[in-house]
Every structure is written in structure tokens, then in C-alpha cells.
Amino acid sequence: MRKLLASIQKEYRILIRDFEGLALMFVMPLVLVFVITILQEKTYQTINETRVPVVLIDNDMDSVGTAFTHGVKSNGFFEVTVIQNADSAEMAKARDDVASGKYQMGIIVPEGTTKSIRNRVVALVQEQVPAMMNVDTTGLKKSVQVDLFFDPITKDSFRSIIKSNLREFSSKIETRIVFITYSRIIDAMMNQSTYLQYPEEAVIEFDESYICEFGQQDAPSSVQHNVPAWTLFAMFFICIPLAGNIIKERYDGCLDRLKTMPVSYLTVTFSKLLMFLVVTMMQAAVIVMVGIWVIPLADVQPLQLGSNIAGFVFMTVSAGLAATGYGIMIGTIAKSYMQASTFGAVSTVILAALGGVWIPLYVMSPAMRQISQLSPMNWGIQGYYEYFLRDAAFVNIFPYAFKLLLFFVVCLLVAYFYKKYQKV
Amino acid sequence: MENNVLIEINNLSKTYLKGRDPALDKLNLDIYNGEIFGLLGPNGAGKTTTISILCNLIKSTEGSCSIKGFDVHKEFRFVKPFIGVVSQDIALYQLLTPYENLVYFGSMFDLPKKELKERIDYFLEKMGLYKVKNEKIKHFSGGMKRRVNLIAGILHDPRLVFLDEPTVGIDVQSRMVILDYLNELNKEGVTLLYSSHMLDEAEKLCTRIAIIDYGKLLTVGTPEELITEYNSNCKNLEDVFLHLTGRHVRD
Numbered sequence: 001m002r003k004l005l006a007s008i009q010k011e012y013r014i015l016i017r018d019f020e021g022l023a024l025m026f027v028m029p030l031v032l033v034f035v036i037t038i039l040q041e042k043t044y045q046t047i048n049e050t051r052v053p054v055v056l057i058d059n060d061m062d063s064v065g066t067a068f069t070h071g072v073k074s075n076g077f078f079e080v081t082v083i084q085n086a087d088s089a090e091m092a093k094a095r096d097d098v099a100s101g102k103y104q105m106g107i108i109v110p111e112g113t114t115k116s117i118r119n120r121v122v123a124l125v126q127e128q129v130p131a132m133m134n135v136d137t138t139g140l141k142k143s144v145q146v147d148l149f150f151d152p153i154t155k156d157s158f159r160s161i162i163k164s165n166l167r168e169f170s171s172k173i174e175t176r177i178v179f180i181t182y183s184r185i186i187d188a189m190m191n192q193s194t195y196l197q198y199p200e201e202a203v204i205e206f207d208e209s210y211i212c213e214f215g216q217q218d219a220p221s222s223v224q225h226n227v228p229a230w231t232l233f234a235m236f237f238i239c240i241p242l243a244g245n246i247i248k249e250r251y252d253g254c255l256d257r258l259k260t261m262p263v264s265y266l267t268v269t270f271s272k273l274l275m276f277l278v279v280t281m282m283q284a285a286v287i288v289m290v291g292i293w294v295i296p297l298a299d300v301q302p303l304q305l306g307s308n309i310a311g312f313v314f315m316t317v318s319a320g321l322a323a324t325g326y327g328i329m330i331g332t333i334a335k336s337y338m339q340a341s342t343f344g345a346v347s348t349v350i351l352a353a354l355g356g357v358w359i360p361l362y363v364m365s366p367a368m369r370q371i372s373q374l375s376p377m378n379w380g381i382q383g384y385y386e387y388f389l390r391d392a393a394f395v396n397i398f399p400y401a402f403k404l405l406l407f408f409v410v411c412l413l414v415a416y417f418y419k420k421y422q423k424v
Numbered sequence: 425m426e427n428n429v430l431i432e433i434n435n436l437s438k439t440y441l442k443g444r445d446p447a448l449d450k451l452n453l454d455i456y457n458g459e460i461f462g463l464l465g466p467n468g469a470g471k472t473t474t475i476s477i478l479c480n481l482i483k484s485t486e487g488s489c490s491i492k493g494f495d496v497h498k499e500f501r502f503v504k505p506f507i508g509v510v511s512q513d514i515a516l517y518q519l520l521t522p523y524e525n526l527v528y529f530g531s532m533f534d535l536p537k538k539e540l541k542e543r544i545d546y547f548l549e550k551m552g553l554y555k556v557k558n559e560k561i562k563h564f565s566g567g568m569k570r571r572v573n574l575i576a577g578i579l580h581d582p583r584l585v586f587l588d589e590p591t592v593g594i595d596v597q598s599r600m601v602i603l604d605y606l607n608e609l610n611k612e613g614v615t616l617l618y619s620s621h622m623l624d625e626a627e628k629l630c631t632r633i634a635i636i637d638y639g640k641l642l643t644v645g646t647p648e649e650l651i652t653e654y655n656s657n658c659k660n661l662e663d664v665f666l667h668l669t670g671r672h673v674r675d
Contacts, residue, residue, distance in 0.1 A: 003531060006527070007528075010520065010524070010528045013519070013524060014517060014519050017560075252513060252515060252516070252517070252518070253515030254517060256479075256481050256509075256511060256513075257509060257576065258532065259479075259480070260480070260481070260507060261532040262534075
């Protein structure tokens with residue numbers, strides 16, 4: 001026990017005096033989590049708050065024109081310029097403005113659009129109840145064409161959304177006209193004059209929320225993703241100072257000296273493992289504190305913790321062990337510090353990219369999500385999502401933590417057998 | 425003398441995985457209790473390989489070696505408390521002070537804390553390092569580092585010390601401090617196995633010398649015996665060395 005304590009004390013002293021290593025382990029991840037969270041949050045805000053400029057020419061000057069103008073103005077995505085009763089010069093200018101990028105889209109509601117819809121309804125009703133209408137329907141079923149023209153940079157998804165919105169507005173008007181026409185026919189048949197109003201309120205309402213297994217929760221903000229993701233990245237990045245520590249001990253001859261002393265290699269390695277595990281715990285604690293108290297200073301939603309703190313601690317210890325095991329494996333196998341730092345950095349970045357640190361898992365394609373499952377950082381992120389986003393119970397977190405613990409054991413076994421059977 | 429054998433080396437051979445020729449080729453040696461035994465040879469002769477095998481840092485390909493009757497590869501745990509190693513490398517933690525380094529290495533031998541502290545202070549004083557005991561090793565000169573390196577190998581009072589070029593690259597003053605202390609240590613009954621390129625140093629220090637080259641033993645005896653044996657050509661140990669190993673340059 002004394003040998004272990006002496007080894008831990010030695011590791012602590014070396015760690016605390018290695019300023020570059022400390023910066024790599026603490027400052028870098030804090031800067032990353034802060035900058036990237038704010039960047040993502042502000043980018044989303046910009047996307048949501050920037051309105052698309054649209055020019056709408058209302059030559060209809062009736063129900064459809066009014067409904068389109070009202071609908072496009074009220075949905076919040078568009079900055080609408082309305083021109084009523086435009087002549088051909090104004091319409092040509094509107095097209096030029098879209099072509100030059102001043103507007104991303106132009107809409108021309110031609111004259112008589114509402115009238116055409118009314119005529120069409122009348123023709124349909126005439127076919128159904130000819131005795132009531134007694135109207136000449138010749139030419140009444142003519143369709144009407146609303147012109148839409150787009151800036152070439154406009155995305156397909158945006159075009160689909162706007163066409164869908166306009167169809168919804170015109171459909172509402174058509175329905176209202178049908179309702180009023182039939183209402184009048186029924187009034188005539190019943191010999192009454194009730195003038196029933198078309199109900200404007202929607203029959204079906206949509207109630208939207210993000211659901212989790214144990215109740216409802218607010219939408220996950222970028223901080224809910226970035227804090228666990230960059231905590232894992234920081235943890236795995238300790239493989240560089242840890243591997244460097246092992247290699248330096250080997251190359252300075254200190255390890256050979258220890259091999260000639262009555263102390264086991266296990267004690268020497270275990271002291272490193274414990275010391276660096278404590279570092280990973282501190283990294284997690286510091287990054288979570290930054291998520292709760294520092295990031296809100298930049299006008300970003302604070303990190304919300306789940307209620308299962310034991311699950312969070314278990315997950316963090318498992319991830320910390322996986323990271324230290326990875327560092328020990330690299331330090332044992334690598335031939336030089338340069339080799340360890342290059343491989344450590346590149347492999348951590350690849351594992352992070354695959355694991356969903358930079359791009360959240362739910363944004364990835366199904367194929368990439370399958371590949372992503374090979375990365376221990378994916379298991380870590382999944383486990384943390386269970387805690388941060390779903391406030392899951394221990395049993396839901398355990399499978400991910402178990403995978404990380406298994407990874408830790410495999411790394412140590414690889415290091416052990418490599419060392420045992422290494423020939424010189 | 426035969427009953428007093430401390431290190432027994434029998435037909436010891438070593439071929440490295442990437443080496444064409446054997447680094448050691450059927451080496452036979454007996455080293456006795458209380459000797460200062462010098463292992464001399466040009467670069468690549470097999471000196472460090474021999475010491476590394478005796479310290480169980482690498483395995484031999486063939487043959488056997490024992491210390492105090494214990495097989496080095498199979499029973500090294502019984503040998504560990506008995507030996508001290510002063511390596512060619514400065515095997516110290518550069519970010520720690522000499523005091524912290526020595527406390528750490530001393531703790532591996534379970535020395536009582538008070539005794540350990542007293543011994544560290546004694547050695548630091550003796551080697552002229554007491555005043556700098558709380559400064560980091562990385563700021564030390566080569567000679568200071570060598571002296572701390574020596575203390576780390578003898579702190580636990582070993583009865584056999586392996587010294588692999590302990591005075592390489594240091595000034596005369598530091599070398600004298602180290603050599604004087606090695607003599608003192610030997611007078612206390614400690615056996616020293618010493619390898620070096622410094623032939624004049626070896627001639628003065630060692631009670632017996634072996635010259636090896638290409639992993640083979642060329643000769644063994646006291647410095648006087650060797651000079652006498654090759655009397656016709658040699659006036660000193662350096663002449664004997666050059667006579668046996670040749671004048672061509674080694675890698």
C-alpha cells in the first residue's frame with residue numbers, strides 16, 4: 001500500500017508540474033465546449049430569426065389574394081412586400097428583383113382568381129343539384145394559375161414548404177366557398193335565411209413536445225449535446241499526456257530502474273490509472289459546471305441535469321476508465337512520444353467524429369449511425385443522452401457504461417499481452 | 425574463492441530480434457563477493473547486454489546466470505532487495521526534485537520513513553547536493569544528475585551494485601566524488617560490477633577486470649595480471665585493451 005501511495009504521490013507531482021499537459025487536459029476542452037456551444041446556438045438563432053424576402057403581387061384583390069397575403073405575412077418565415085393591382089411593368093420588375101436576389105421568391109395572384117374558384121364551385125354544385133342552381137356552367141370549370149418564381153439558390157425543401165402553404169390557403173378558401181354555396185342552397189330548400197357562418201377555427205389542433213421516457217422535457221439545446229460530447233472528447237484526449245507519461249518513464253530508464261526494485265508493474269500502472277481517472281472526473285465536473293454557470297452568461301440556455309446523479313457518476317467513471325485504459329494501451333505499444341501523440345490525437349479525433357461529438361447522432365445517416373456504434377465515444381454519448389435528455393434510470397444507462405468498461409478491460413489486456421510477449 | 429561466488433554466468437548468449445550477430449556469445453564468468461569487477465569492451469561488445477540480463481531487464485537466448493544462487497530469470501524476486509542498479513541513463517523523474525525522486529525510489533524498498541529521510545539527507549550531503557535537494561532535476565548539470573542517479577541505486581544499502589558507465593560525460597570533480605564513494609562502498613563489503621570505457625579509471629578502481637568483444641570473453645584477471653600477461657606489448661591496461669580488441673573503429 002505504501003508503494004502505491006508513493007507512486008500516486010509521484011504521479012500527482014509530475015502531473016501538477018506539467019503545465020502543457022494540464023492545458024491540454026483542462027483549458028482546451030473548456031474553450032471548445034464554450035465556443036462550440038455558443039457558435040451552434042447563435043447559428044440556430046440566426047437561421048430561425050432571419051426571414052426570407054418575398055414579393056407578393058395581389059392582382060386578385062379578393063378573398064384568395066387577401067388570404068395569401070395574410071397567410072404569408074403571418075407565418076413568421078417571410079419578409080413580405082405586397083404590390084396590389086400591379087401592371088405589367090411592375091410584374092416584370094418583381095421578376096427581375098427575384099432574379100437579382102433581392103427577393104428569394106415571387107408570387108403573382110392573377111386577377112379573378114377568387115372569382116374562378118367561385119365559378120368552379122358553382123359548376124360543381126350545378127352538376128349535383130341542377131334544379132336548385134339553373135345556371136349555364138359553360139366555361140365555369142376553368143382552372144386558375146398562380147405564378148411562383150424563385151431565386152435559383154432557393155432550396156427544394158423551401159419551395160416545397162411554400163407551395164404546400166399556398167395550397168393550404170387556397171384550399172381553405174375553396175372549402176369556405178363550397179360551404180357558403182351549399183349553405184345557401186340548403187337555406188333555399190328549407191325556405192329559411194340562417195346565413196350560417198363558416199367556422200374559422202381548426203377542428204384538429206396539433207400539440208407538439210419532445211417526449212422522454214419518464215415525462216416531458218424542454219427541447220434539447222446545444223448545451224445538452226455539447227457538454228457530454230466534449231467531456232468525452234476531453235477524457236479521451238488524456239491518452240496523449242498519459243501515453244507520454246508512460247513513454248517518458250520508459251525512455252528515461254525509470255521504468256527499468258523500477259523493474260529491478262521490489263515493486264510490481266501493476267502497482268506502477270495502477271497509480272497512473274488512478275491519477276488519470278481522477279483527472280477525467282475533474283474534467284467532467286469542470287465542464288458540467290461551465291455548462292450550468294458560465295455558458296448562460298452568453299445568453300444560452302444552461303445545462304439541465306437529470307435527477308439520476310448516481311447514473312451520471314457511474315457513466316462518468318466508466319468513460320474515464322475507458323479513456324485511461326486507451327491511454328495505457330497507446331503508451332505501452334507506441335515506440336516514441338511522437339508516435340503516441342500523433343496516433344493519440346488522430347485516433348481521438350476520428351473516434352469523436354464517428355461517435356457523434358461534432359455532429360449529433362440523430363443528424364447522421366442510418367449507415368453512419370451503424371458505423372458510429374463502433375466508437376466508444378458513441379457509447380458514452382448515448383449513455384449521457386439517457387441521463388441528460390431522457391433522465392433515464394440506472395438500468396437504461398448501464399448497457400452503455402458496460403460497453404465502456406469492457407473497452408477498458410480489452411485495452412488493458414492488449415497492453416498486458418503486448419508487454420508480456422514483446423521480444424527484443 | 426569458489427565458495428564465495430556471487431554472480432555465476434554460464435554459456436550466456438543473447439541474439440536480439442533484429443540483430444544478425446549475437447550480442448553475447450557463450451559468455452562464462454564468475455564474480456566474487458566483495459570485488460570491484462570491471463567489465464570492459466568497445467562499443468557493442470556486450471557490456472550493457474550482460475548487465476541488462478543480470479538485472480532481468482532482457483531475457484538471454486541461451487545459457488544461465490545466477491546471483492547468490494538464485495536464477496536471475498526465474499527467481500529474480502529474491503534477488504531484487506539485494507541489488508542496486510546505476511544505469512547508463514539518468515533514470516530519474518526530471519520534474520521532481522532529488523529529494524522527491526529518492527523518497528519515491530526508497531519507498532519501493534519499504535525503508536522506514538525516518539530511516540529513509542536520514543539516509544537521503546546523508547547521501548545528498550555526501551555527494552554535495554544537499555543545498556539543491558528541493559530543486560527540479562531538469563535544472564541540474566550532467567554531473568549533479570549522475571550523482572543523484574548513483575544515490576538512487578545505493579540508497580537501500582544493496583550488497584551488489586551494477587554500475588553501467590556511471591561517470592560518462594561528467595567533469596573530473598564529479599567523477600572523483602563518485603569514484604571515491606564507490607571505493608568507500610566496496611570497503612564496506614559491497615560488491616560492484618562496473619562497466620566503462622574509461623580504462624585508466626577501471627585500472628585504478630577495479631580489483632578484477634574482464635575484457636569482452638563481440639560478446640565473447642577475451643581475458644579476465646586483476647589489472648596487474650593482465651598487464652603482466654601481455655608484457656611484451658603493453659605498459660598499461662589501455663595497451664592490453666587495444667592489443668586484444670584491435671584499433672579499428674566500432675559503431
